[in-house]
Amino acid sequence: MHKDNGKLDRREFLKQSALTAVAFGAGLNATRVYASTKRRLSAGAANKVIVIGIDGMDPGLSERMMGQGLLPNFNRLRQAGGYTKLGTSIPPQSPVAWSNFINGAGPGTHGIFDFIHRDPQKQCAPFFSIAETVPGQGYWEMGDHKIQLDFWPFGHKLPQTLLRRQGTPFWDYLDQAGIWSHFYDLPADYPPSASKYGHHRCLSGLGTPDMLGGYGTYQHFAEDGPIRTRDEGGGRRSVIFFENHTSKPPLKLIGPTNNFLIRPEPTTIEFLVHRDLQARSAVIEIQGQKILLRQGQWSRWIKLDFDLSKPALDKHVSGICRFYLQEVAPNFRLYVSPINTDPSNPATKITEPPTFIKDISKELGLFYTTGFQEDHKALSNKVFSDAEYAAQAGMVLQERLNLLQYAMKHYDDGLLFFYFSSTDLQAHMFWWDSNEKHPTRSAAQAKHYFNHIKKLYQKLDAVVGDILNRYGDKATVFVMSDHGFANFKRQFNLNTWLRQNGYIQPAQATSVLADVDWSRTRAYGLGINGLYLNLKGRERDGIVAPGSQREELLQTLVSQLEAVRDTNGQRVIRKVHRADKVYSGQATALAPDLIVGYCRGYRASWDTCLGGMTDEILLDNDSAWSADHCADVSEVPGVLFSNKPIAARAPALVDMAPSILTEFGLNIPDSMVGKSVFKT
């Protein structure tokens, strides 16, 4: 998580929250006043609405498969008029898209514009957009430790994590009206927003960190690993040595950072590995537990106790991980999953109310609690093979199917929202719907794994069939996705393009974050789709004057970028959107100036997202992450299915919240721009 991005944002954030709270109160008075929390529904209103969010489910593939009779349940809905493409967000990134879903309005209201934002006052220091960890303030020193007392008269501030999504989420209106809502794995809601009236339960999904504070860091130990532990973006690799078949020195598992120290340090747990070459097996000894694994075997979830030393009583936090013995010989390889928050004893709040996750865990035991559960980084970094990734993603799906059973068992009425990440994170790695050469796979392998995606769609078709059987005649059922999918064949380095066209100076600059001359740089790219002007009065070292200079620059950039062609003459960028045209609302402070909408097959290059520049503007994508959706809004719409005929011509994500509220007989608040999909 980003730890250090200025007070201005936080003040702004709090101000916005206060404003929306006021607006919320006023809006309620104006529209519908409830004397008690008891529900009053208008005639004909539903008391059950089920929304199944299937991240990244693509209309093109769905339609093809429905045509081939491979998705009978989805097809049944389509034939009854309950199918349409669903317009996505600008840009079509999951945190942005799901925030549109949550607010019933665009990014101008929720303030999430990209996975990555930048702090203009720090001249484009990047940070994750969904949540922010605000460091504590003030402490007393005691040896190596700090003591923080957050009460009068000391008034120290403890560090805390804040949800940066702004505006009023639609379930607040349900909560107010006494209508229950249950969300499982809701994206863009970490830490989960608090429920005012207690009719809301939510398990945070995408955006929830692991215990190391990132989106998931595996740890890998191998005989051919690096002598010095190496970070590799989403993972760490270390070497393992054996003496008499026992690891020596003992291995170290990195845990959460101890913030009670003046110089915070990660906690570690020492553990031993014993190998038995003949049995092709190993025993892992960690914190008094023995774990036996055959080659190729995954352990169950293992609880780990991390000791955060304090001046007085130490604080113990519980984490969970799984071990996977990849190989015993000749190259011993052991994978340890990211350390997840223990759902039976969570160290941080990942559900609303906080006890919700413990209730789930009492029935289901231990399960993934991070937002990104499929370990795509392990595949990208070649720790996993394709088959290993598919197997791990399969385990994730199975856990989620168990969670769905739990969700349905504990669902009476109100709103039930359930989210599947599989279709997104498996598609990023396995989707390939063309005959062109795949970045990492042979044609046969590419086909094989694309078939795997098709099978996944079929599996979800059966899940939807089951839900329809149970609730089809009692509930309004929506099955929706936030965006579709496309091959990611070629990568476009926006910053290199800006440099080559003289917008970034000097000509030999290598990174926006390192060696750019801001006194001569007029625009830069950051995040997956964002382009920012170096605007005077906004960026610390801004040079572009607001007014005509800005206007001229925007127009030139739009026309030049839309004219970019690949070496084979193919168009690269479908449309460049101007933020001042497509965004409106109270939360536009951090919006980029332009949003680059790529054509299918293209995406921002890996380097450019964090400001890096390469020699060439257009390169082949060489990553196992070979499909994406961060294209233009028109290129990757999502899907919407319902068991009621859909009347709207071109509905979009922002119409979902208004549709749900309308189904419950509530009015659509002014803050929302969408309308019910059942009305023309």
Added chain:
Amino acid sequence: MNLLAQIITWINGLTNTLGKFLLTPPIAGLSGWLSNTIISALLGPLLLIFFKYISNQSAIQRARDDMKAHMLALKLFKDSFSVTLRAPWGLFQGALRLLFHSIRPLLIMLVPVSLLLAQMGLWYQYRPLKPGEYTVVTMNLNGNSDSPWPAVTMKSTPAVELTTGPVRIFSQRQVCWEIKARQNSAEPLIFQVGDQEVEKELAIGDGFMRVSTDRPGGQWWDIFWHPAEKPFSDDSAVQSISIVYPERLSWTSGTDYWVLYFFVASLISALIFKPFLKVKI
């Protein structure tokens, strides 16, 4: 095996019989808190009576009287300098004498109480496995790192499924298995180690069962605290076998807390009965 270990093994034979006979009806039949309360309530006064007969009650009485006299002296002759100086010394001496007369009987009592705790621990410290649960079985072999490894196998039984293993830990001369409980059972696991056949108790079921985590080797301390199973002899290829059992979660009759509850409950019961039993402590 040394003499002490031999003696403890012999005593364990006796306490196991007694333990099974006396503890099984209350513990297996009642809820945990109730059985521990009943045992503690009975034991408090029982230990008091025991104390009465193994301690020198008249010496304790004399020490107490002496202390009382010094207290009285302090009160009466507040103004006398010599008394104020001497009386606390006398009090201190009395307290020492009282301690001296209590230590011997307390030490004697420690033996039966520990034997009882070892028996009770079989019931309360861990719970048996439930069908569907996994655990790890570890066999420690005798010998040193150069000794040859015997062929070791676990015999299959309907009660458990062998899920992984055997896996050898060469540096610790251990053999490990992961097993999954299939059905309720009190039948032992049987291992073939070279040409020797050895057994290890296993408990799968609900509620309360005697759960023996370790079948010990020749160490008297291990034998004392793991009384349920016959220890391995020194010439056996196997040194010990242990099974990991789940902790029992209860403040009155669960892992670790049962001992605390037992001491507090028996103390309260002893204090209640003390006036009726005319014991001086």
